[in-house]
Amino acid sequence: MRKERVAMGKKIILLGLVFCGILICSGMAEAYIVNFFEQYTDYRYLGERQQTSYLFDLVNINSNSPLPTTDAFGYNPALMVPQSARLEFDIFAPDLTYERISFKLSATDGGGVLLWNHWFWLTPCNPTTTFSFNLQDYGFLDSLSDGRLKTIVLANGTPCCNYNDFAITRASLNVQAEATPEPMSMALFGLGLLTATYLKRRKT
Numbered sequence: 001m002r003k004e005r006v007a008m009g010k011k012i013i014l015l016g017l018v019f020c021g022i023l024i025c026s027g028m029a030e031a032y033i034v035n036f037f038e039q040y041t042d043y044r045y046l047g048e049r050q051q052t053s054y055l056f057d058l059v060n061i062n063s064n065s066p067l068p069t070t071d072a073f074g075y076n077p078a079l080m081v082p083q084s085a086r087l088e089f090d091i092f093a094p095d096l097t098y099e100r101i102s103f104k105l106s107a108t109d110g111g112g113v114l115l116w117n118h119w120f121w122l123t124p125c126n127p128t129t130t131f132s133f134n135l136q137d138y139g140f141l142d143s144l145s146d147g148r149l150k151t152i153v154l155a156n157g158t159p160c161c162n163y164n165d166f167a168i169t170r171a172s173l174n175v176q177a178e179a180t181p182e183p184m185s186m187a188l189f190g191l192g193l194l195t196a197t198y199l200k201r202r203k204t
Contacts, residue, residue: 006098011106028182031178031179031182032178032179033083033176033177033178033179034074034075034080034176034177034178034179035174035175035176035178036058036072036074036075036147036173036174036175036177037070037072037172037173037174037175038056038057038058038062038068038070038071038072038172038173039068039069039070039136039170039171039172039173040054040066040068040069040170040171040172041069041169041170042066042069043167043168043169044072044077044101044153044167044168045165045166045167046153046154046155046165046166046167046168047155047163047164047165048155048157048158048163048165049060049156049164050152050154050155050166051152051153051154051155052075052148052152052153052168053150053151053152053153054151054153054171055148055149055150056068056072056075056148056149056150056151057147057148058072058073058074058075058147058148058173058174058175059073059074059075059076059077059147059148060073061073061147064179070172072173072175075147075175075177076147076179077146077147079179079180079181080147080177080178080179081145081177081178082141082144082145082175082176082177082178083141083142083176083177083178084136084176085134085135085136085140085141085144085173085174085176086132086133086135086173086174087103087115087131087132087133087135087151087171087172087173088130088131088132088147088170088171088172088174089103089131089153089168089170089171090129090130090168090169090170090171091120091122091128091129091130091131091163091166091167091168091169092122092125092126092127092128092151092166092167092168093122093166093167094166094167095163095165097121098119098120098121099119099120099121099122099155099164099165099166100117100118100119100120100155100156100158100164101116101117101118101120101131101153101154101155101156101166102114102116102117102152102153102154102156103115103116103117103131103133103151103152103153104151104152105138105140105143105149105150105151105152106149106150106151106152106153107140107143107144107146107148107149107150111140111142111143113138113139113140115138116131116133116134117151119154127154128169140143144175147175149173150168151171153168153171178190
C-alpha cells in the first residue's frame, strides 16, 4: 500500500513538473483588462502666460504635491500594455470671455505631443467646459507604456484687449491596460493544485 502511494505521489509530481514546463515554455496565460484611474481636483488658477503641470504615476503611490484626490498604482510595465487612455480637464473661466489654452503631453521616453492650442468660449449658462482627449488618437499609447505621464496646461498670451485667465478644477487620466499573468506564477499555481490533490489522496 505504501509503495502504491509513493508511486502515485511520483506520478502527480511528474505531471506537475510537465505542466510547469508547458506553461513556462509556451507562456500560456490568459490576458485580462485592468483599469487605472487617477484624478486631481485641486483648484488651480492660471493668469496670462502662466502654466501648471500634472504628473500621473500609475506604477507607484503618487508623492507629488499636491497629491491626487484619487491615486492609482500597481501598473506593471513588464506585464501590462495600454489599450486605451483618456485624459480630461474641467476648465472654469470666471470672466466668461474668450480664453486661449494649450494642453501638452510629455513622456519619460522623451516623446511629446500638443493636444490643443486654441480659443474657447464660456457663457453664464455654461461657465465650465470639459476637454477630453483620447490619447490613442494622438499616437501616445506607446509613450504611456511605462505607466507615467506628464501634462502641461498653459494660459497663452493674448492681445492686450483680452486678459487670458481661467481655472482648472479637475484633471484625470483613465487607462485600460491588458495584463498577462507571469507564466511562472501560473505554473506554481498549477503545481500547488496537484500537490494539494496528492496530499488529500494520501490522507484517504
